[in-house]
Amino acid sequence: MRPSIIRRSGVLASLRSGCHTFFFSSSIFPDAAAAADGPSSKPLSMAEYLVRSWGLSAAEASKVSKLSRGKSTQKADVVLNFLRSEGFEDSYIKKIVILLPDFIVYDVKNNLAPKLRSFVDMGFSKSDIIEIIASNPSILTLNLKRSILPKLEIWERLFGSRELLVKIVKKNRWCLWYSLEKRILPNLKFLREECGISEDRVSQAARLHPAFVGQKPEALHALVDRADELGMPRQSPMYLWTLYILQTVSKENFKAKRDLFMSLGWSQTDFSEALRKSPSFLSLSVDELRKKMHFYVEEVGCTPPRIAKNPSLLGFSLKKRMIPRFRVVEMLKSKRLWTVKCKFTTLVTFSDKKFVEKFVIPYKEEVPEVVKILEGQEGIPLALHSGDTTARAFRFGPLESTIHLGGPCFNPEKRVDSPTVVFGVELGQHCSLVIHSTGHSVWIGNPYGHEVGMPIVIWINHV
Structure with a gap:
């Protein structure tokens, strides 16, 4: 296991050292104190307070107040002022308190501020933190030392860097909700020790699909059993990808797709070979698979076993790539301009750039139809x-x-x-x-864009 970049003792020490300049400003307390020392007036009920100060509807406030009965509005003021001072919009604040009624009286100094500060120390920006918490407020219920920090440590070790940790957690915000003891650690141990999957391969799978590592262990065991039944070698580069695909395809749906291929000319050997080479085709619907097989067999003239030997052919878009390119080829053949000894199953794999350069630009004046054929197709370079x-x-x-x-x-x-x-x-x-x-x-004058770090491929839908 790679050593973690996180120095937990250092992170914890920083939490004990006092207030961070980014989160938790002591200025939120004088406001609350001033409110308490102000002129006496009839205190608001919690429901009235939530409507007036937190912007909840009467129905929302009634529900929250029942679940937070006996709580202090003064403490709630401290929480509200803290969130607003740190950039949380009122719509986010409302969402949090509706999902977590007790949140209105959380201890800012000893609970909220340290949790938010831990994300700052890990490299998350203020906007990142707000976005993550607003999308999954339950993170705030997790214990900092027993849950949040250990999870950040495990995920960083799996992803390989702190930069990837920030990037992936932003996109997969449930990462921090998966239980370490009940899910993540048992799954990692199972994949490494019982399935013989290397650390690097497990890390790669975690980077692509964190939910794969965060699923219930019994579900993961069932996927491994299914892959074993299909004859997928555990040392195959496609093994973990096959497990992920099987996770998204029910047994009933899997059977329907296998039956379809059998009816279209594949043998069980063909199906197994295709699965071992590129299991991604199983993520397509039965209808999509039927249409694509029909196109390759009836229009292009491929044999079913040939497609089984190159199942990635099924992954291309029928409307945006396969049909337009086939029509371009047929048009050039009809004009007796097709001199390339290249099978359609090869040129369909060309990038848009390469296809346009070879088969469109050279003929656009003599055969303008090749341009019209691609008219309206998204993803073609300007x-x-x-x-x-x-x-x-x-x-x-x-x-x-x-x-x-x-x-x-x-x-x-x-x-x-x-x-x-x-x-x-x-x-x-x-x-x-x-x-x-x-x-x-x-x-454009910098063909590779390396010096300025910009991509050079241009996808423009309109100018």
């Missing part, structure tokens, strides 16, 4: 015909606008000194071009 001052831009579809070079985002340092094609984008001589799409800037 094509540009550029000069020194303007670039006429069109998708494989109707002309939509003209992109002007220069302007406030013009970057004169990134230049193209000769006509070139970059990821399906044609650039003329001596031109620089910046394209803005969904808030991202891409310097």
Whole structure:
């Protein structure tokens, strides 16, 4: 097991050392004290207080007040002021208190602030923490030393770095809810010791699908039994992926898909071979699988066993990739322009960039139909015909606008000194071009984007 980056003693020491400048400001207490010392007036009931101060509806306030009977509104003021001072929106605060009625009287200094501060110490930003807690308020009920910190330590060890910990927990906020003793640790021990799965492979599975490690142990054992029945070798690179796929496919659904392939010409050996090579096809619906098999067999002319030997063919989109590309090939063949000795089952695997460069751009003037065939297909790179001052831009579809070079985002340092094609984008001589799409800037003159760390593949639905 890799040593953890977390120094738990250091984290705990920081919690004991006093207030963190990021979370927990002592300024929240004078407000409450001032309220207590103010002019005497008839105290509000808890329900009235929740409506007035927390923005709950009368029905919500009534329900919460019943579950927090006898609690102090002064303590609730401290909690409310603390959350607002740390950036929690009122809508988030309402959600938390409705789910956790006792939350309104949590101890800020000894409970809430240390928990939030522990996330800060682990590298989470303030907005990250608010987002995580708002999406799963129950995290606040967990014990800091016995639950939150040990889980962060285990997940960081599995993910491999603190940066990945922050990134993955933000996307999978239930990570911190899975029980260490009842789920995570037993599952890790089972996979390593009884299934013989290496630490690196388990970590890879955890990074991709944390819920796989967080499922009930009996459910994981059942998945392993199913994989064994299918003859999937435990040392296969596809083994853990097969377990994950089986987790998403019920036994009844699995049988329906296997029966479908048998009816379409696969043998049991074909099915087992396909499963061992790429089990992802099982995540598709029966209807999708039927349509794709029909296309490959009836339209393209593939034999069922050939598809079984390359089951990843079933993963491509029928409408967005398979049919349009097949029609482009057929169009070029009809014009006697198809000179490539390449099977369709190979070219369907080409990236959009490679397909456009090889089979669309060279023929767009002589056979404009190849452009029309792809009209409206999302995910096809924008094509540009550029000069020194303007670039006429069109998708494989109707002309939509003209992109002007220069302007406030013009970057004169990134230049193209000769006509070139970059990821399906044609650039003329001596031109620089910046394209803005969904808030991202891409310097086309820098073909690989390494120096500025920007992606160069452009997916633009409109300009």
